[in-house]
Amino acid sequence: MRSVSIKDIAQEVGVSTTTVSFVLNGKAKEKRISNELRDKILKTAERLNYRPNQVARGLRTGQTHTLGLIVEDISNPFFAHLARFVEDEADKAGYKVMFCSTENNDEKAISLLYLLRHRQMDGFIIIPTSGIEKEIQSLAEEKRPVVLVDRYFPGMDISYVTVDNYKGAYDGVQLLLAKGYKDILLVTLDSEQVQMTERERGFIESIASSGKVHKPADTLHLQYDLTHPEMVKAIVEFLSSHNTADAVFFTTNYLGVAGMEAIRHLKKIIPEQIAVISFDDNDLFRLGSPTISVISQPIREIGKKAVEIILHMINSKSGESLHYVLEPQVMERESV
Amino acid sequence: MRSVSIKDIAQEVGVSTTTVSFVLNGKAKEKRISNELRDKILKTAERLNYRPNQVARGLRTGQTHTLGLIVEDISNPFFAHLARFVEDEADKAGYKVMFCSTENNDEKAISLLYLLRHRQMDGFIIIPTSGIEKEIQSLAEEKRPVVLVDRYFPGMDISYVTVDNYKGAYDGVQLLLAKGYKDILLVTLDSEQVQMTERERGFIESIASSGKVHKPADTLHLQYDLTHPEMVKAIVEFLSSHNTADAVFFTTNYLGVAGMEAIRHLKKIIPEQIAVISFDDNDLFRLGSPTISVISQPIREIGKKAVEIILHMINSKSGESLHYVLEPQVMERESV
DNA sequence: GTGAAAGCGCTAACAA
């Protein structure tokens, strides 16, 4: 049952574990171990099918070659894709990734943070919930590599990768305005998180650019913790009570999905009776009938940058924080 | 930088690390440690903000309270949801989950298996690729808890959780037949994996039940490793060259998605010109226009069962293999 | 060139 350890090899070859360790770590030359001995050890390791015990190694070196990725919800396609790209990039550098979902719940996020910290993750890629500033701060103070993704805490000196949410929303609304829509609704989350406030700000200023004023009543702020049916219901009610509206803007993918469901329920025709645009792309928006215009984020780039930053921090041991703001892209489709 | 260890607490309180360890592990009573001492230790731990080092604990106990989940592709909604449910269930039992994607690539799967094994995962939940029988076998021989999900190796005595793929496909075709469709195409993967062969078998026998014979030429077998656009292209060509067909059956979600794209490209109307049914549900099928009939798998149940089995194996140390076959559900929608 | 030994943080026989 016990797997072969460095000790077994040492015994087999008749040397000390030290020598074996040196050879296995490629320090044979440096330590001027004879070629024959080196080969013998290597062959024995091979023959016994030796695999180093990462737990023990991690304990000793403090390095586990593992990154922690804390997302909001791994089943959300945005995060699922992000996870995949992070995994791909990390893999190239020989790192593994451990994922967890916070459900946007501070308590859960904090306990995950503690947990991963004590599983000796070498670095953290985090989609932060709003209430974990303090914990992030203390991670950084412990000089643990951290990079925030999708959102960040303004004023805090932590690395992050995000998109220009303001510009994305602004441009999305400009598309609607250019198409002649005049009475545009906003459906967003009731959230203080910067990515959401920026999208709302972009929306409002874009409307303002056309000389109009967006009335607060024309915005629906949904609680994060609603169930999916509750969201749909709330959107149905909101749309019903704003019958004159000719367009609606959703600030994130699952709101957009719930919105599609609501519109279908109301039997409204897109785009004749109501135009639709949403943040984040997905199969439904891309292939549904009609196809839905979106403000799409460069998810692969985001993941790539995040890993790049983390690896840089790990390798350089630099505490310097790096910030990347990528460009979202408005994709015009049939829904406008 | 160094976090507080059990030693710090011992020093602070003025006792040995053993005592602290006992108290922290809730063995105070068992070891008949005085209440005052216990409280003092607990308070000190709290005050110093002590968190146990899981790596060290894992090294000592051989238990990491971590499960490895090896999926085909975490960005595929089926696996993303599965991952989420597995995570939820594991969490309830105090276990964390480490995810990895194999990309359905044997080599990658094998290296992941080695990797996770040596990171001392307490158990493995695996969506196996077809070529890793041997490695699964050796995991089992080492008495490591393993459960296969979605597919399994017939004839191998390993736990698994799957759905009745044969019945799902059979029932799906029955729906099409009942609606009067006569010329039904099959689009599936060129795969030896049991879930796929069973779906194909269910399809063919279901057609046969109506007295018809499904011609091999009416099946499109796609390579797994095609890119998405290549898949779409292949399906476009297949559908174009089978113009008399009135329905098409897709054996998995991303084939269905690619199929929707192909049908859209061909400007065929669903269901008037072609009816559609696919294995696995998703937002596009549920909310697209028209909505698409599916054979949906009880993903939450699958994840729950898988975790249940793994935990049972871990706790009972029983090598007995358990098999669950859950029922998929045909959901009739507008596409038929 | 190679080995002895200490130590990462924790647990658990065994001793006292």
Place this chain on the structure above:
DNA sequence: TTGTTAGCGCTTTCAC
């Protein structure tokens, strides 16, 4: 009721 000590598998300093 509490402490001593060995050891999980590995790396690395120092000694020979």
